[in-house]
Amino acid sequence: EVGFDPKDHQHLRYNPLRDNWVLVSAHRMKRPWAGQVEKPSEEHIPRHDPRNPLCPGNTRANGEVNPDYESTFAFENDFPALQPNAPDPGSCQDPLFQSKAARGVCKVMCFHPWSDVTLPLMKKEEVVKVIDKWTELVEELGATYPWVQIFENKGAMMGCSNPHPHCQVWASNFLPNEPELADRCQRAYYQKHGEPMLLQYARREAEKKERVVVESSDWLAVVPYWATWPYQTLLLPRRHVLRIGDLTTSERGGLADIMKRLLTKYDNLFEISFPYSMGWHGAPTGPHLKEDNSHWQLHAHYYPPLLRSASVKKFMVGYEMLAQEQRDLTPEQAAEKLRNLPEEHYKTREN
Amino acid sequence: EVGFDPKDHQHLRYNPLRDNWVLVSAHRMKRPWAGQVEKPSEEHIPRHDPRNPLCPGNTRANGEVNPDYESTFAFENDFPALQPNAPDPGSCQDPLFQSKAARGVCKVMCFHPWSDVTLPLMKKEEVVKVIDKWTELVEELGATYPWVQIFENKGAMMGCSNPHPHCQVWASNFLPNEPELADRCQRAYYQKHGEPMLLQYARREAEKKERVVVESSDWLAVVPYWATWPYQTLLLPRRHVLRIGDLTTSERGGLADIMKRLLTKYDNLFEISFPYSMGWHGAPTGPHLKEDNSHWQLHAHYYPPLLRSASVKKFMVGYEMLAQEQRDLTPEQAAEKLRNLPEEHYKTREN
Ligand SMILES: O=P(O)(O)O[C@H]1O[C@H](CO)[C@@H](O)[C@H](O)[C@H]1O
Ligand SMILES: O=P(O)(O)O[C@H]1O[C@H](CO)[C@@H](O)[C@H](O)[C@H]1O
Numbered sequence: 080e081v082g083f084d085p086k087d088h089q090h091l092r093y094n095p096l097r098d099n100w101v102l103v104s105a106h107r108m109k110r111p112w113a114g115q116v117e118k119p120s121e122e123h124i125p126r127h128d129p130r131n132p133l134c135p136g137n138t139r140a141n142g143e144v145n146p147d148y149e150s151t152f153a154f155e156n157d158f159p160a161l162q163p164n165a166p167d168p169g170s171c172q173d174p175l176f177q178s179k180a181a182r183g184v185c186k187v188m189c190f191h192p193w194s195d196v197t198l199p200l201m202k203k204e205e206v207v208k209v210i211d212k213w214t215e216l217v218e219e220l221g222a223t224y225p226w227v228q229i230f231e232n233k234g235a236m237m238g239c240s241n242p243h244p245h246c247q248v249w250a251s252n253f254l255p256n257e258p259e260l261a262d263r264c265q266r267a268y269y270q271k272h273g274e275p276m277l278l279q280y281a282r283r284e285a286e287k288k289e290r291v292v293v294e295s296s297d298w299l300a301v302v303p304y305w306a307t308w309p310y311q312t313l314l315l316p317r318r319h320v321l322r323i324g325d326l327t328t329s330e331r332g333g334l335a336d337i338m339k340r341l342l343t344k345y346d347n348l349f350e351i352s353f354p355y356s357m358g359w360h361g362a363p364t365g366p367h368l369k370e371d372n373s374h375w376q377l378h379a380h381y382y383p384p385l386l387r388s389a390s391v392k393k394f395m396v397g398y399e400m401l402a403q404e405q406r407d408l409t410p411e412q413a414a415e416k417l418r419n420l421p422e423e424h425y426k427t428r429e430n
Numbered sequence: 431e432v433g434f435d436p437k438d439h440q441h442l443r444y445n446p447l448r449d450n451w452v453l454v455s456a457h458r459m460k461r462p463w464a465g466q467v468e469k470p471s472e473e474h475i476p477r478h479d480p481r482n483p484l485c486p487g488n489t490r491a492n493g494e495v496n497p498d499y500e501s502t503f504a505f506e507n508d509f510p511a512l513q514p515n516a517p518d519p520g521s522c523q524d525p526l527f528q529s530k531a532a533r534g535v536c537k538v539m540c541f542h543p544w545s546d547v548t549l550p551l552m553k554k555e556e557v558v559k560v561i562d563k564w565t566e567l568v569e570e571l572g573a574t575y576p577w578v579q580i581f582e583n584k585g586a587m588m589g590c591s592n593p594h595p596h597c598q599v600w601a602s603n604f605l606p607n608e609p610e611l612a613d614r615c616q617r618a619y620y621q622k623h624g625e626p627m628l629l630q631y632a633r634r635e636a637e638k639k640e641r642v643v644v645e646s647s648d649w650l651a652v653v654p655y656w657a658t659w660p661y662q663t664l665l666l667p668r669r670h671v672l673r674i675g676d677l678t679t680s681e682r683g684g685l686a687d688i689m690k691r692l693l694t695k696y697d698n699l700f701e702i703s704f705p706y707s708m709g710w711h712g713a714p715t716g717p718h719l720k721e722d723n724s725h726w727q728l729h730a731h732y733y734p735p736l737l738r739s740a741s742v743k744k745f746m747v748g749y750e751m752l753a754q755e756q757r758d759l760t761p762e763q764a765a766e767k768l769r770n771l772p773e774e775h776y777k778t779r780e781n
Contacts, residue, residue: 090529095528100606102606166433177446228752240465358752358753397589
């Protein structure tokens with residue numbers, strides 16, 4: 080339309096994966112910030128801390144001793160939100176007081192024996208081991224559970240209380256809200272358009288280029304057209320892949336590569352170990368393994384909280400909680416910033 | 431069910447206002463916390479700060495001078511996310527790249543001429559003035575706009591960058607995601623059960639008592655059965671009321687009263703000025719004023735971030751963002767804690 084510039088003019092964008100809208104008001108970046116600033120994250124993390132329950136050889140809260148692991152290591156969370164044998168709350172006739180049984184398993188998975196490395200600073204082969212372990216856990220837990228959520232909370236700002244590189248894997252006897260929504264939206268799209276939504280989306284974005292952050296022959300990372308967090312990205316395979324376990328050896332190598340490149344750019348943006356929450360969404364498992372899930376495409380979401388600098392985050396508060404998410408720069412501006420950053424990590428450049 | 435105890439056994443609860451589920455894992459409160467702690471909020475706020483753009487008589491960023499207001503005062507946000515005349519982004523055929531025009535108005539509304547008071551510490555008559563002004567703004571902006579969102583971000587933790595007591599009012603030419611969902615859920619309930627969902631809900635909660643925090647002849651505040659934030663509350667009239675403008679003079683007085691009581695309990699919980707985001711949801715306005723909105727019931731949501739203490743908040747991160755919201759104490763435990771707190775504010779008790 081004549082006169083419309085997404086950088087200057089607020090508008091709504093549709094999120095086809097969640098069937099809702101985001102308000103893009105890029106001119107808001109001009110407002111001064113006098114609000115809360117975050118503490119810089121701890122910079123000197125010892126390689127091995129005898130009191131850290133995630134390090135090799137240490138004793139955890141429940142008295143168990145970690146093995147002297149040399150690569151990845153997974154164990155059951157000592158304070159799990161989901162346990163395998165919780166009793167059923169029973170049923171109630173009243174539609175306003177409905178509850179259901181929740182059963183599952185919560186695991187913690189360490190990425191590396193050292194506390195002072197992060198994924199972008201690990202060797203490619205070490206990141207491949209992380210992907211292998213993810214695959215193993217999804218196959219093990221997904222044999223019976225309908226949903227296995229791999230997620231990483233990185234940085235104190237994202238509620239992470241342990242600097243040792245790790246993620247969590249929570250399996251549940253129910254399809255949680257977000258995957259249920261992603262399932263519904265992808266299914267409707269597939270029925271209407273005859274092709275998986277995210278497969279088409281990756282192809283279009285690879286042609287358009289303006290929201291691409293990093294790409295390779297097998298993978299693509301973009302700031303999605305409908306991103307809500309300032310530097311949110313969506314990581315996609317270019318081939319139709321239902322679950323992480325369906326990746327070939329070469330695609331796992333390619334994934335390790337593109338993860339390192341994406342996360343290096345994140346760290347380079349403000350020259351800090353970039354905080355985020357990330358997680359994988361693939362086709363449901365357990366009883367769903369036998370169903371047709373062609374509408375699904377494997378993908379990872381990265382949700383980083385920072386907006387202006389290493390210490391000023393985006394507050395998703397009042398209007399966002401009560402009405403609608405709102406962003407202060409366009410996805411294209413965020414993608415361009417990330418794309419133009421060097422692919423060498425600022426920490427290795429310094430040395 | 432035999433053996434089931436909501437305080438010990440994780441389970442799912444259904445949120446009929448958002449048509450989704452929350453995972454309640456109350457036993458998680460037992461885990462130790464070694465993560466991020468928040469800074470205590472500034473305690474010595476001057477009554478009048480010559481540099482604060484919200485105080486009476488001061489000059490704002492755009493050069494305008496505030497009047498010497500003596501009660502409430504509303505003005506247009508100097509950095510609005512919504513403006514009245516943004517051009518239309520135009521249409522695109524591709525279902526993956528959909529955008530729409532967003533137009534509206536953003537106002538800031540001061541509650542009181544003094545910076546060192548908050549709603550629970552204001553006189554009842556002063557809170558009535560706030561309610562009157564809310565009503566006036568909803569009627570003025572709602573004459574044309576389909577949605578007028580009143581919301582308050584309180585405290586630095588909730589992205590509030592100015593300690594002067596104030597809220598915001600954003601009107602839009604579209605129904606944002608959250609009210610759209612609330613509309614859809616209330617409509618479906620009404621069609622099925624023949625009565626407004628939240629009117630039935632208030633009646634049931636008033637009988638059950640276990641989730642009630644404060645109540646009066648006209649109003650009820652509960653920790654809803656499906657609360658996601660630890661001390662989230664839902665404030666409801668007991669009579670069928672569509673919009674804030676439909677409240678009688680006596681109901682406005684009652685609202686001022688119950689707000690003061692609820693917010694005093696919040697402050698007393700950890701003896702700090704309690705942070706939260708809150709907002710009002712009532713039947714849509716503008717073109718919807720002519721429609722039948724009997725399924726709607728006016729209500730306010732309070733979303734406070736704190737979990738364990740004045741400095742430890744609930745992180746809604748990895749699992750919550752990627753899968754499903756999870757809470758660490760039951761709504762009944764939260765309601766009981768709040769209900770048992772004194773109704774006299776800790777600051778006035780000290781004097
Ligand atoms: O409008 P303010 O106070 O500048 O900004 C605050 O509230 C807005 C509406 O909830 C949010 O978008 C901002 O992230 C937050 O910092
Ligand atoms: O499991 P952790 O690391 O103890 O806890 C962290 O992640 C969980 C899952 O996203 C959240 O529920 C907690 O609020 C957060 O502090």
